[in-house]
Amino acid sequence: MKNEDEQPHFAMNGGDGPLSYLQNSSYQRRVLEFAKAIIEEEIETKLEISSKHNHGLFCIADFGCSTGNNSFPAMHAIIEAVKRKYECSDLKTPESYVYFNDVVSNDFNTLFSSLPPFRRYAVAAVPGDFHGRLLPPSSLHFAYSSWSLHWLTEAPKAVADSGSPAWNGGEIVYTRERKEVCDAYLDQFGKDVESFLTSRAVEMVEGGLMALLLPGAPAAWDPEKEYTMVSLVEPLRSSLVNMALQGRLCKAKSETFNFPGYIPTPEELISILQKSNSFSIERMEILKPGTLLTVDGHVAFFRAVKQNMLTHEFGDEIIDETFNLLKKKLQSSPAYANPSNDRTVVVVVILKCNDV
Amino acid sequence: MKNEDEQPHFAMNGGDGPLSYLQNSSYQRRVLEFAKAIIEEEIETKLEISSKHNHGLFCIADFGCSTGNNSFPAMHAIIEAVKRKYECSDLKTPESYVYFNDVVSNDFNTLFSSLPPFRRYAVAAVPGDFHGRLLPPSSLHFAYSSWSLHWLTEAPKAVADSGSPAWNGGEIVYTRERKEVCDAYLDQFGKDVESFLTSRAVEMVEGGLMALLLPGAPAAWDPEKEYTMVSLVEPLRSSLVNMALQGRLCKAKSETFNFPGYIPTPEELISILQKSNSFSIERMEILKPGTLLTVDGHVAFFRAVKQNMLTHEFGDEIIDETFNLLKKKLQSSPAYANPSNDRTVVVVVILKCNDV
Numbered sequence: 001m002k003n004e005d006e007q008p009h010f011a012m013n014g015g016d017g018p019l020s021y022l023q024n025s026s027y028q029r030r031v032l033e034f035a036k037a038i039i040e041e042e043i044e045t046k047l048e049i050s051s052k053h054n055h056g057l058f059c060i061a062d063f064g065c066s067t068g069n070n071s072f073p074a075m076h077a078i079i080e081a082v083k084r085k086y087e088c089s090d091l092k093t094p095e096s097y098v099y100f101n102d103v104v105s106n107d108f109n110t111l112f113s114s115l116p117p118f119r120r121y122a123v124a125a126v127p128g129d130f131h132g133r134l135l136p137p138s139s140l141h142f143a144y145s146s147w148s149l150h151w152l153t154e155a156p157k158a159v160a161d162s163g164s165p166a167w168n169g170g171e172i173v174y175t176r177e178r179k180e181v182c183d184a185y186l187d188q189f190g191k192d193v194e195s196f197l198t199s200r201a202v203e204m205v206e207g208g209l210m211a212l213l214l215p216g217a218p219a220a221w222d223p224e225k226e227y228t229m230v231s232l233v234e235p236l237r238s239s240l241v242n243m244a245l246q247g248r249l250c251k252a253k254s255e256t257f258n259f260p261g262y263i264p265t266p267e268e269l270i271s272i273l274q275k276s277n278s279f280s281i282e283r284m285e286i287l288k289p290g291t292l293l294t295v296d297g298h299v300a301f302f303r304a305v306k307q308n309m310l311t312h313e314f315g316d317e318i319i320d321e322t323f324n325l326l327k328k329k330l331q332s333s334p335a336y337a338n339p340s341n342d343r344t345v346v347v348v349v350i351l352k353c354n355d356v
Numbered sequence: 357m358k359n360e361d362e363q364p365h366f367a368m369n370g371g372d373g374p375l376s377y378l379q380n381s382s383y384q385r386r387v388l389e390f391a392k393a394i395i396e397e398e399i400e401t402k403l404e405i406s407s408k409h410n411h412g413l414f415c416i417a418d419f420g421c422s423t424g425n426n427s428f429p430a431m432h433a434i435i436e437a438v439k440r441k442y443e444c445s446d447l448k449t450p451e452s453y454v455y456f457n458d459v460v461s462n463d464f465n466t467l468f469s470s471l472p473p474f475r476r477y478a479v480a481a482v483p484g485d486f487h488g489r490l491l492p493p494s495s496l497h498f499a500y501s502s503w504s505l506h507w508l509t510e511a512p513k514a515v516a517d518s519g520s521p522a523w524n525g526g527e528i529v530y531t532r533e534r535k536e537v538c539d540a541y542l543d544q545f546g547k548d549v550e551s552f553l554t555s556r557a558v559e560m561v562e563g564g565l566m567a568l569l570l571p572g573a574p575a576a577w578d579p580e581k582e583y584t585m586v587s588l589v590e591p592l593r594s595s596l597v598n599m600a601l602q603g604r605l606c607k608a609k610s611e612t613f614n615f616p617g618y619i620p621t622p623e624e625l626i627s628i629l630q631k632s633n634s635f636s637i638e639r640m641e642i643l644k645p646g647t648l649l650t651v652d653g654h655v656a657f658f659r660a661v662k663q664n665m666l667t668h669e670f671g672d673e674i675i676d677e678t679f680n681l682l683k684k685k686l687q688s689s690p691a692y693a694n695p696s697n698d699r700t701v702v703v704v705v706i707l708k709c710n711d712v
Contacts, residue, residue, distance in 0.1 A: 057492050097492060099480065109370075109465045112483045122490065124455065124480040127468045134478065136413050136453060 010309040012066045014107025022069045022110065024304035027293060028147045029070050031213055034287045035146075035348045036077050039211050042350045043081040046282055047142075048207030054094050058082055058141050060121075061099040061203075063130040063196070064148025068111035071100060071146075072119075078142055078211075079121055096121035099140075101130055105308070129153070131195040135203040143200050146213035152192050155258035156184035169255035189262040190272045197351075201278030204353040210279065216286065216347040217263045227335040228344040230263045232302050232326075235333070239325035240314070248321065249314050257313055259306070266347050279351040287346040292339050295330045299323055366665040368422045370463025378425045378466065380660035383649060384503045385426050387569055390643045391502075391704045392433050395567050398706040399437040402638055403498075404563030410450050414438055414497050416477075417455040417559075419486040419552075420504025424467035427456060427502075428475075434498055434567075435477055452477035455496075457486055461664070485509070487551040491559040499556050502569035508548050511614035512540035525611035545618040546628045557634030557709060566635065566707040572642065573619045577699045583691040584700040586619045588658050588682075591689070595681035596670070604677065605670050613669055615662070622703050635707040643702040648695050651686045655679055 012021035060078055065071040079096045086093040100111060104127040115123060126134050130145070131153050158166035159181050166180035200210065217228040237257075244254040264272075266286050273281055293301060303323050311319060330336045368377035416434055421427040435452045442449040456467060460483040471479060482490050486501070487509050514522035515537055522536040556566065573584045593613075600610040620628075622642050629637055649657060659679050667675060686692045 059492075095492065104468050104471070107465060108468065108481065109463060112460050112464065115460070115483075122482075122492075123484075124482045125464065126478075126480045127471075128479075136415075136451065136478075 010312065011103050011106040013304045013307050014067060014110055016067075016110060016114075019300070019303060019307070020067070020110075021304040022067045022114075024297075024300045025066070025070055027301060029073075030289050030292070031287075031346050032070060032074050032077075032146060034289050034346060035211070035213050035285075036074075038283065038285055038348050038350065039074075040077060040081045042209060042211070042283060043078065043142075044085060046350070046352060047082065047085060047209055049082075049085060049089060049091060051091065054141060054205070056092070056094050057097065058094040059097045059099065059135075059139055060142040060144065061101055061126070061135060061140055063101045063143065063145040064151070065100040065102050065106075065111065067107050068100065068114055071111075072114075072116050074144055074146065075121065076116070076119070078144065082142070098123050099126045099135060100124070101126045101128070101134055104128060131192055131199065133199045133202060137202050138205050140200070140203045141205055141208045143204060143208070143210040145196075145211075147215065149193060149196060149212060149214055150189070150261050150263050152185075152188050152260040152262060153195075154188070155260045156188040158184045159258050160256040168258055185262040186264070186268060189264060189268075193269075193272050194275070197273075197276045197279055201276075201353060206353055206355045208353040209282070210349075210351040210353065212347075212349045212351070214269065214347045214349075215263050216266045216269065216345040218343055218345070219265050219267070221343045223335060225335055226341045226343045227333075228263070228342065230344075231335065232298065233259055233261075235329040236302065236306070236322070236326050238329065239322050242325055243318060243322060249318055253313065259309075263344075264347075266345065269347055269349070273349060273351065276351075278354055280354055281349060282352050283348075283350040285348045287348060289346055290339060290342055294339070295327060295336055298330060298336065299327045302326070366668065367459050367462040369660045369663050370423060370466055372423075372466060372470075375656070375659060375663070376423070376466075377660040378423045378470075380653075380656045381422070381426055383657060385429070386645050386648075387643075387702050388426060388430050388433075388502060390645050390702060391567070391569050391641075392430075394639065394641055394704050394706065395430075395434065396437045398565060398567070398639060399434065399498075400441060402706070402708060403438065403441060403565055405438075405441055405445060405447060407447065410497055410561070412448070412450050413453060414450040415453045415455065415491075415495055416498040416500065417457055417482070417491060417496055419457045419499065419501040420507070421456040421458050421462075421467065423463050424456065424470055427467075428470075428472050430500055430502065431477065432472070432475075434500065438498070454479050455482045455491060456480070457482045457484070457490055460484060487548055487555065489555045489558060493558050494561050496556070496559045497561055497564045499560060499564070499566040501552075501567075503571065505549060505552060505568060505570055506545075506617050506619050508541075508544050508616040508618060509551075510544070511616045512544040514540045515614050516612040524614055541618040542620070542624060545620060545624075549625075549628050550631070553629075553632045553635055557632075560709040562709060562711045564709040565638070566705075566709065568703075568705045568707070570625065570703045570705075571619050572622045572625065572701040572703040574699050574701070575621050575623070579691060581691055582697045582699045583689075584619070584698065586700075587691065588654065589615055589617075591685040592658065592662070592678070592682050594685065595678050598681055599674060599678060605674055609669065615665075619700075620703075622701065625703055625705070629705060629707065632707075634710055636710055637705060638708050639704075639706040641704045643704060645702055646695060646698055650695070651683060651692055654686060654692065655683045658682070 016022045062071045108125045158164040159168035166184040168181045215229045240254045244251040372378045418427045464481045514520040515524035522540040524537045571585045596610045600607040
């Protein structure tokens with residue numbers, strides 16, 4: 001098994017305090033509320049439940065569970081839907097096992113201490129990078145991953161290389177306006193999704209289902225009047241560059257730092273998923289839940305997600321100031337004046353593991 | 357699944373600081389060094405490895421792993437011994453999976469962050485009480501539990517009941533001198549070991565091996581000149597009663613508080629294990645490693661193990677003082693003047709899961 005420490009994987013903010021992911025992930029929770037009916041329908045109509053597919057055991061894994069608060073209702077919904085399906089058959093309802101996966105530095109202690117008390121499933125935590133193998137072969141009946149697959153194994157090397165046409169240092173530009181930068185990110189995203197699917201194909205049983213929930217962006221929007229999940233990255237980078245100009249952090253570092261994340265268009269995502277020989281796309285829906293977040297809400301949400309990475313890169317003494325600067329930038333942007341300007345979409349995809 | 361919060365299970369001290377279990381469990385580490393050769397021999401001679409017993413997968417669980425520092429070398433030794441056995445056969449060496457189990461409040465974050473970097477096994481953490489079911493049926497090939505089974509699900513109710521002949525309140529006496537108290541504890545220990553074995557019998561494959569390492573005590577020793585692991589309980593209770601007399605904690609609480617742990621004689625343990633229909637005893641060894649602990653070492657060791665429980669019961673403001681009192685009591689006892697006065701033994705038992 002590879003050494004997890006070799007790769008820079010960053011957990012969401014742990015604990016349950018005011019800066020925690022637990023307290024600042026209501027958006028991700030709403031995403032599930034929108035996607036729940038889709039997942040339930042697909043389990044009812046597509047899940048294969050003959051005794052060939054399980055031996056008294058139904059295993060579900062959440063890849064990217066964080067501290068669990070958004071994972072528990074998802075696991076509950078899946079287990080109840082599976083149970084209804086079995087109850088309508090002449091088969092015995094299997095025991096349910098849930099594997100909670102996230103990076104090694106994730107706060108699993110908080111997850112364990114907040115497990116629903118009367119849950120109807122056994123649990124295990126599986127730490128590690130979900131782009132690699134984590135579970136035994138043919139052991140998984142349902143794979144779930146929400147708001148996680150847009151994290152990359154690393155920012156593409158080309159965007160931090162000043163000799164590359166995809167060099168993204170120095171000037172602060174919206175990345176989608178730079179085709180080379182965007183292509184380098186999309187390429188890395190494609191490779192990472194492929195690694196994820198290749199690993200899951202080994203772990204899943206034939207006929208098993210996978211539900212992916214991801215943030216998506218339209219191919220274009222007007223940054224003066226509208227925003228998406230992608231839009232937050234540039235004012236945050238701009239805050240870091242401002243601080244570098246004031247000598248508060250290393251300029252070279254602020255220029256070569258790029259977030260290891262990519263938010264695809266639904267078309268880009270579908271084109272990547274269609275390349276898989278192991279999975280077929282059963283359904284894809286594009287939802288527009290709207291963020292409903294104020295500027296303060298955006299900053300808190302982004303801080304819960306990015307703080308550990310920024311601390312690792314620049315030290316924790318710059319964190320408060322960076323997010324204060326971000327807040328000022330958002331406050332002065334007409335795009336963030338109204339949550340209805342949000343153009344982010346949520347892509348829900350249901351895949352089925354093929355007979356290979 | 358039952359609500360874990362209903363039962364008072366207490367984790368060892370977490371983290372890696374000066375009071376942590378990680379820093380204060382060298383005794384438990386030495387126990388493994390003594391037991392390692394026995395486990396390796398039994399794997400070599402008794403483990404059944406036909407393809408009937410595994411499908412490319414070898415699963416090991418450590419029941420009571422704490423923060424992992426003593427678990428990792430044990431898991432490594434078992435996996436290497438299994439690997440050697442497969443390499444001497446014409447079978448393909450299976451993938452290894454290790455399930456780390458401890459109570460829900462255990463510090464699994466520290467365990468994950470200290471996983472050996474180049475380990476040759478995949479990992480999962482399974483939180484919960486090992487007296488109940490934790491893993492899927494017939495999924496486990498090797499069960500290991502070191503220095504954990506002497507923890508009880510609860511102190512026997514009779515010893516905290518002032519109307520019972522087993523009432524253990526008020527006066528501070530060495531429990532082995534009170535037959536009723538001792539019998540109540542032994543009865544609870546027997547029930548708890550039975551629950552442990554019943555759960556493991558479902559989880560283990562036929563022919564799977566189990567290694568149990570437990571502290572043991574001789575049937576009698578001279579408390580003036582000698583000590584065992586049991587002996588530490590009474591001066592600690594006595595410290596609590598001293599503090600109650602000074603009004604530092606509630607007298608009634610100090611009188612009804614009993615530790616949920618029992619250290620059996622080897623004969624008591626064997627008689628309980630022999631009752632199991634699911635397991636046969638393949639080997640039992642009684643080792644005398646000696647503690648080699650100074651008084652400070654004893655206090656640190658005991659604090660790492662008992663602090664969470666005492667904090668829960670009496671509040672954290674009494675902890676430092678309680679352990680200072682314990683230290684004074686041990687310093688003034690001739691029994692603790694020399695580590696060679698230690699009469700604690702280590703019982704190593706190898707069980708095999710029967711065809712049922």
